[in-house]
Amino acid sequence: MQKLGLGQAVNQALREEMHRDPNVFIAGEGVGVGIHDNPVFPTFGLLEAFGPERVKDTPVSEAAIAGLAVGAAEAGLRPVIEIMFNPFFTLASDMIVNHAAKLRYLSGGKSSFPLVVRIKSGAGFGAGCQHSHNLEAWAAHCPGLKVVMPATSADAKGLLKSAIRDDNPVIFIEHMGLYFAEMPVPEDDYLIPLGKAEIKRPGKDLTVVTWSGMLGVAMKAAEKLSQENIETEIVDLRTLTPLDKDTILASVKKTGRLIVLHEATRTGGFGGEIAAVVMEQGFKYLKAPLRRVTGPDIPVPASPPLEKFFIPDEDNLIQAAREIL
Amino acid sequence: MEVSEKKKKEMLWTMILSRKFSDSLVVLCKTEGKIPGMMILSTGQEAVGSGVCAALEFDDVIITNHRSHHHLLAKGADPEKIMAEIYCKQTGCNKGKSGTLHLAVPEINAPCTSTVVGGSLPIAVGRAFAQQYRKETAVTVCFFGDGAADEGSFHEALNLASLWQLPVVFVCENNVYAGAQRYDAHTRVKDVAERAKSYGMPGVIVDGNHAPAVYAATLKARQRALDGGGPTLMECKTYRLRGHGESDPQHYQPKDEIKAWQGKNPISRLGKELVESGVITAAELQEMESKAKDIVAEAVRFAEESPFPEARDALEDLYA
Numbered sequence: 277m278q279k280l281g282l283g284q285a286v287n288q289a290l291r292e293e294m295h296r297d298p299n300v301f302i303a304g305e306g307v308g309v310g311i312h313d314n315p316v317f318p319t320f321g322l323l324e325a326f327g328p329e330r331v332k333d334t335p336v337s338e339a340a341i342a343g344l345a346v347g348a349a350e351a352g353l354r355p356v357i358e359i360m361f362n363p364f365f366t367l368a369s370d371m372i373v374n375h376a377a378k379l380r381y382l383s384g385g386k387s388s389f390p391l392v393v394r395i396k397s398g399a400g401f402g403a404g405c406q407h408s409h410n411l412e413a414w415a416a417h418c419p420g421l422k423v424v425m426p427a428t429s430a431d432a433k434g435l436l437k438s439a440i441r442d443d444n445p446v447i448f449i450e451h452m453g454l455y456f457a458e459m460p461v462p463e464d465d466y467l468i469p470l471g472k473a474e475i476k477r478p479g480k481d482l483t484v485v486t487w488s489g490m491l492g493v494a495m496k497a498a499e500k501l502s503q504e505n506i507e508t509e510i511v512d513l514r515t516l517t518p519l520d521k522d523t524i525l526a527s528v529k530k531t532g533r534l535i536v537l538h539e540a541t542r543t544g545g546f547g548g549e550i551a552a553v554v555m556e557q558g559f560k561y562l563k564a565p566l567r568r569v570t571g572p573d574i575p576v577p578a579s580p581p582l583e584k585f586f587i588p589d590e591d592n593l594i595q596a597a598r599e600i601l
Numbered sequence: 602m603e604v605s606e607k608k609k610k611e612m613l614w615t616m617i618l619s620r621k622f623s624d625s626l627v628v629l630c631k632t633e634g635k636i637p638g639m640m641i642l643s644t645g646q647e648a649v650g651s652g653v654c655a656a657l658e659f660d661d662v663i664i665t666n667h668r669s670h671h672h673l674l675a676k677g678a679d680p681e682k683i684m685a686e687i688y689c690k691q692t693g694c695n696k697g698k699s700g701t702l703h704l705a706v707p708e709i710n711a712p713c714t715s716t717v718v719g720g721s722l723p724i725a726v727g728r729a730f731a732q733q734y735r736k737e738t739a740v741t742v743c744f745f746g747d748g749a750a751d752e753g754s755f756h757e758a759l760n761l762a763s764l765w766q767l768p769v770v771f772v773c774e775n776n777v778y779a780g781a782q783r784y785d786a787h788t789r790v791k792d793v794a795e796r797a798k799s800y801g802m803p804g805v806i807v808d809g810n811h812a813p814a815v816y817a818a819t820l821k822a823r824q825r826a827l828d829g830g831g832p833t834l835m836e837c838k839t840y841r842l843r844g845h846g847e848s849d850p851q852h853y854q855p856k857d858e859i860k861a862w863q864g865k866n867p868i869s870r871l872g873k874e875l876v877e878s879g880v881i882t883a884a885e886l887q888e889m890e891s892k893a894k895d896i897v898a899e900a901v902r903f904a905e906e907s908p909f910p911e912a913r914d915a916l917e918d919l920y921a
């Protein structure tokens with residue numbers, strides 16, 4: 277099987293969907309000619325393959341890029357726009373939050389907005405907090421949006437293809453750390469449904485619910501815990517909204533213990549939502565209080581030791597596991 | 602306008618210092634394990650920082666963007682503190698919280714830097730509002746690139762600043778590129794300065810590779826702001842000699858274009874002018890160069906010998 281970084285898997289999904297459907301086009305800052313000349317990046321080579329009619333380099337104008345997607349989607353095109361770094365979502369957010377998410381509802385179900393907002397995200401680059409800020413919980417708080425955060429290259433390909441074919445606005449968040457990790461990706465045209473979590477590792481003692489870049493941390497911690505005969509079940513959410521409550525609750529029912537792990541900061545983070553769902557619908561399964569392992573409530577600092585402190589690691593997860601086992 | 606010899610020497614000096622600073626970072630940022638993050642340099646644009654800041658008084662404020670090193674050094678930032686911050690060390694001007702991209706030096710009235718394109722403009726409006734409100738004899742200068750003029754924040758900020766006649770000078774560094782996009786690939790407006798018309802303020806085009814020209818234009822805009830005449834949009838035409846950042850291979854920048862602009866180097870240009878007109882001797886110019894080199898070397902040494910912050914320092918400084 278081919279091995280691809282997550283960005284390359286995104287690239288493959290974009291190519292396949294653009295070949296399949298002439299309504300699909302991409303737009304964003306540097307999606308055609310960029311300041312990187314590196315095949316690990318998601319839009320590499322698309323301008324050459326599809327030409328400037330379908331690969332639209334835009335000015336530095338996030339509000340206009342997002343509005344372009346909203347308007348074009350209403351007309352039946354399928355825009356896939358790129359936000360260069362997650363914090364710049366705020367500049368696009370009026371069009372996404374107040375418009376993309378609401379206009380179908382406001383039309384009484386008559387109009388639809390099949391668009392995808394690809395966002396590059398994640399800490400770990402020493403770039404500091406105006407480039408690293410995980411805002412998935414903001415997007416998930418907007419009814420009308422779907423929020424997808426793949427953790428593997430194979431998932432990224434199948435999920436992005438589903439997102440492009442979905443008739444709703446989808447926020448598709450890519451952790452840039454995963455661009456540099458080669459992972460197996462099936463060559464064929466496959467879809468992974470939005471709203472379905474996946475058990476990435478089965479276990480009986482403890483459930484860890486996670487997504488995006490934190491899957492790797494969960495897998496490493498599970499490996500270590502396994503040496504002590506503690507078997508961790510890892511639920512990779514893949515889609516935050518709609519949320520696959522069934523998979524989470526089934527896992528908690530099986531293990532009786534839950535940790536939610538995410539890189540984003542704690543207060544108001546999506547981990548709180550999962551905790552609430554489990555308290556409401558799975559309280560009786562819990563043998564111990566649940567735990568959240570998250571980034572601390574600070575902006576992502578630039579300095580390496582500070583940034584390392586910010587990003588949750590295996591030791592943080594193992595410590596939380598010991599507290600509830 | 603006649604620019605004094607003293608001012609010319611001052612501008613030459615801060616330009617030389619900026620260039621030595623950038624030149625050392627070109628090498629250091631590629632040295633494994635030394636400097637984390639992106640490295641965005643102002644090589645070739647020194648005349649803008651130096652010309653503008655030479656026209657300012659200490660109390661005047663600058664608000665800058667991701668390409669800030671030449672602005673801050675010209676405003677009088679301590680090279681050691683800046684370098685240590687670029688190294689993300691505890692002794693850096695922001696204790697490693699910022700790194701190279703968001704250097705904040707309030708002690709020289711450069712209180713914040715926004716790496717969000719266009720982010721500096723509305724903040725400058727607010728800073729200038731405070732100066733007007735308190736009837737201060739001071740102005741705010743906002744630095745931004747040509748790309749930022751395509752953001753909504755640019756337009757909202759200019760309109761409000763003009764409406765309220767705030768003491769702000771908007772300094773656009775048109776370095777021909779915004780990321781990989783040439784100027785004419787991101788807007789059909791011929792000059793950024795032309796946009797001033799839409800907001801009822803003067804728009805002036807300045808040779809951004811000639812520090813005395815930048816200085817003279819800034820003085821005029823500053824005086825106008827102090828006199829209650831409101832904001833000015835200054836467009837400094839210059840060129841980004843290096844890539845957007847140091848990892849940018851510049852494959853979209855024509856080689857002969859880079860070469861042509863290297864010939865318009867603002868530092869050798871002013872240096873030559875001053876030597877030829879007898880303001881300084883060739884030996885004095887050499888001395889300035891070697892002094893700047895020493896200062897930068899000392900700043901690098903300071904940064905390298907400084908400790909990193911402790912992990913738990915990450916939790917400090919969030920709330921006042």
Ligand SMILES: Cc1ncc(C[n+]2csc(CCOP(=O)(O)OP(=O)(O)O)c2C)c(N)n1
Pocket residue numbers: 305336338360364367667668716717718719745746747748749750776778779780841845
């Ligand atoms: C809101 C926002 N969008 C995108 C970026 C990424 N980005 C950083 S600099 C830059 C180009 C800016 O060009 P310009 O304003 O002309 O300044 P220059 O880099 O040429 O100095 C872009 C797109 C950003 N930092 N902020």
